Amino acid sequence: MSAQRRILYVEDDVSSRMLVKQVLHAAGYEVMEAEDGMVGIRLAQETRPDLILMDINMPGLDGYAAATKIKGMPGLTDTPIIAVTANVVEGDRERALTAGCDGYLPKPIDVDALPDQINEFLGGRRERVDKEAERGYLREHSQRLVDRLEEKVAALTRSDAMKSRFIAIAAHELRTPVTVIRGYLDILQDPNGPLTDPDPDATTLLEGISSGVRRLHEIVEDMLDVTRIEAKTLDLKIAPVRLDEAAEKAIALHRENAEQRKMTVTLESMRHLPTIWGDGTRIQQILGHLIANAIKYTPDGGSVTVSGRVVSEKQLDTTVTSRLLDDQYVEIIVADTGVGIDRSEQDRIFEQFYEVRDPSLHSTSKTDFMGGGAGLGLAITRGVAEAHGGWVWMESEGNDPERCPGSRFHVALPVGAPPDQ
């Protein structure tokens, strides 16, 4: 044999894999093994084998689905896939061929005949189902795929509901002890409290505890916000809101951090914006979070600009307007000169707990450049804007820590009407 032919064997049963491997090795083939359908698909793509032996009954993604997937992948359409299955049920061969396999070998594999059978398929042998029968099997195959998809969606929905319940319970349980600790800390740090004239070491220790507890409190509050947003129980206190004032207050909270990092934060064309109807504290929370992120993901010396304009629904992108119902919006833009965000991540960053960077790389301080949070901020920001009848979205050319293309986060909030109109 000239160049050694490479066979990928997708099979969950170890002993079958060992046996076939030995037989095919002895016949001069190189054999790669995959223990399930998912690994099989990945290895097929990575290694481009000359032939694939595919077990049909595997837990997780079965051989039918794996074969269908592989046949649709560029560069693998012509690679022969031979189904191997134990339960010799009427129609198994046709099912396998309809799913995309080119041949069928019943289990237990006849080891004496296997090398020759493989050789025939490598030489161009292809089995086909008769057209009339194929239609029925095709319908059955699609039905099976849809059934599996349905099961997966149901399982995901269940795990999503469990995750939401876990966040709600954890946040409520953590809230009480955190409140107690904060209360005692306030007493200990009170100049007129029990620690009169504490020594400087004790004061530093208390400040350390206090900053840790503040962060814990923020995380618990974020978890509670996520729970409220999901349950649609965010209680908005609607009143007239001046956006320039909300933005100024939000900036003021981050001024010191920006100065330490030699960054400029500028407010542009916000004065002329109309007063809108909304929850001032919540709107400040949105702007504060976007400004905090802009500072966090911009290297020292960069700049952040907050600007606003009035737009009609028609001036906004259709992907955004599909979310909006009003005619008139105020659009606030928080632009930075930071590292930017990869296009593939731009939707996902609004998901709960989604962080682009590995959380294990977090620095200990939240305010350090790129120091991470819990990945809840943007989910809350969007949820709060949505509760106002608005939306938050972003644009960035991509992520490049060298060139720093920057990011622009947009918030649209309806100008709205007083609650009683």
Ligand code: ADP
């Ligand atoms: P976190 O608490 O981790 O900052 P967020 O929900 O606020 O969570 O943000 C999610 C992710 O989006 C961040 O981990 C970060 O990678 C990315 N991100 C958010 N804002 C910016 C920005 N202005 N520039 C670059 N990346 C950003």
